[in-house]
Amino acid sequence: xxxxxxxxxxxxxxxxxxxxxxxxxxxxxxxxxxxxxxxxxxxxxxxxxxxxxxxxxxxxxxxxxxxxxxxxxxxxxxxxxxxxxxxxxxxxxxxxxxxxxxxxxxxxxxxxxxxxxxxxxxxxxxxxxxxxxxxxxxxxxxxxxxxxxxxxxxxxxxxxxxxxxxxxxxxxxxxxxxxxxxxxxxxxxxxxxxxxxxxxxxxxxxxxxxxxxxxxxxxxxxxxxxxxxxxxxxxxxxxxxxxxxxxxxx
Numbered sequence: 375x376x377x378x379x380x381x382x383x384x385x386x387x388x389x390x391x392x393x394x395x396x397x398x399x400x401x402x403x404x405x406x407x408x409x410x411x412x413x414x415x416x417x418x419x420x421x422x423x424x425x426x427x428x429x430x431x432x433x434x435x436x437x438x439x440x441x442x443x444x445x446x447x448x449x450x451x452x453x454x455x456x457x458x459x460x461x462x463x464x465x466x467x468x469x470x471x472x473x474x475x476x477x478x479x480x481x482x483x484x485x486x487x488x489x490x491x492x493x494x495x496x497x498x499x500x501x502x503x504x505x506x507x508x509x510x511x512x513x514x515x516x517x518x519x520x521x522x523x524x525x526x527x528x529x530x531x532x533x534x535x536x537x538x539x540x541x542x543x544x545x546x547x548x549x550x551x552x553x554x555x556x557x558x559x560x561x562x563x564x565x566x567x568x569x570x571x572x573x574x575x576x577x578x579x580x581x582x583x584x585x586x587x588x589x590x591x592x593x594x595x596x597x598x599x600x601x602x603x604x605x606x607x608x609x610x611x612x613x614x615x616x617x618x619x620x621x622x623x624x
Contacts (some may be wrong), residue, residue, distance in 0.1 A: 379587060379622035381414045384471050386443055386464065404602045405441050405488075408612065412619040421466045424474055430475045437484040437622035440471050440491030445561060448505055448601030451497045457505035459560060472498045472514035483501050484621040486614070489559055490619040492596025504580075506560055513578035519558040529603040533557040534582060536582045536599070542573035543589040547617050551589055555582070555599035562598060570594065593621040 383401055390396035401418050409416040417435060420429075432438075444462035448455075449559045456460065471491075478485050481497035487495045493503055506508045507517050519525070530553045538545050546555075563581040566572055569592070574583035586594040595618065601611035 376413070377623075378413055378415045379619060380434070381409055381416050381437045381439050381619070381622060382419050382435050382474065383409070383416050383432060383439045383441065384419050384467070384474065384523055385421060386467055402441060405439065408602045408615050409439065410606065410618070412612070412615045414619045414622065419470065419474065421470055423470070424478075428470075428474055432474070432481055432483065435483075436624070437486070437618060438474055438478045439618070440475065440485070440487040440494050442489030442491060442558070444490065445505075446490065446497055446503065448469060448503070451502040453502070453505065455533055457509070458472075459506040460507070468494075469576065471493075473512055475499075479592065479594070482592050484618055485595070485598035486618040488602065492598055493561060493563060495594060495596045496563045496567050496570060496584060499567035499569055501563060501570065502565040504562045505565045507580060508560065510579065511580060511581065513576075515557075515576055515578050515580070516561070517557045517576070517580065518560040524549065525558075529556060529600060530607065531556055532604075534576055536574045537575055538574045539610065542571070543585050544573040544583055544595070547613050553608065553610065555601075556603060557599060558609070559598055571577055593618075 385401050388398045388400050399417055399420050406416045432525045445460045447463045471494045535552050535558055536555050537552055570584050571587050572581045573585045576582050582598045584596045586592045601614050604611045
């Protein structure tokens with residue numbers, strides 16, 4: 375029987391319509407679907423686990439996938455003030471994802487982050503973020519989700535191009551020097567963390583992908599767009615997941 379790598383995927387909490395303390399721990403099924411399509415076994419990590427429990431999970435699994443989601447608390451990267459646009463902070467999710475990222479970094483096991491997940495990787499390794507791109511960077515690209523359109527319609531939309539840096543792992547993964555991506559974020563990597571490099575940027579200079587400086591000894595990749603939603607019209611996006619699973623197999 376084929377040995378499929380087990381990939382941890384972090385979760386979020388959604389308040390239940392029952393009210394009170396009822397809630398649901400959730401993961402968008404699109405992430406699970408693409409990981410399964412790449413012949414991996416996704417395992418959802420609940421919120422609130424201790425470091426010892428997360429260490430145990432990390433020892434028994436082969437990779438970590440960190441999905442998109444809400445803003446990271448700026449206090450996590452020592453911001454002096456919090457921009458008015460920052461919203462929907464989840465302290466327990468920040469804690470879970472940063473702790474898990476640091477554990478997998480220490481164990482030198484593969485990590486792949488999408489959107490918020492890419493930002494989590496940078497913060498976990500000591501980097502910072504732009505709290506609000508539109509107010510901190512002069513740009514004609516509207517990176518943020520247009521809330522006048524439903525997410526179902528917006529996710530597959532092609533918003534802008536991303537330029538892939540030469541001589542990077544990402545450039546070796548993808549057959550193109552530029553790709554067209556969707557865009558649903560108002561934050562982005564600012565100061566890159568030690569041990570990471572920016573491997574792709576939007577035409578306005580905003581970091582769109584990060585990777586480990588040494589992908590052989592420490593496989594880490596984060597992309598700011600949502601590749602799981604672009605696979606049909608841009609199949610090269612599936613390559614990112616395939617390379618991640620290949621690294622997890624070892």
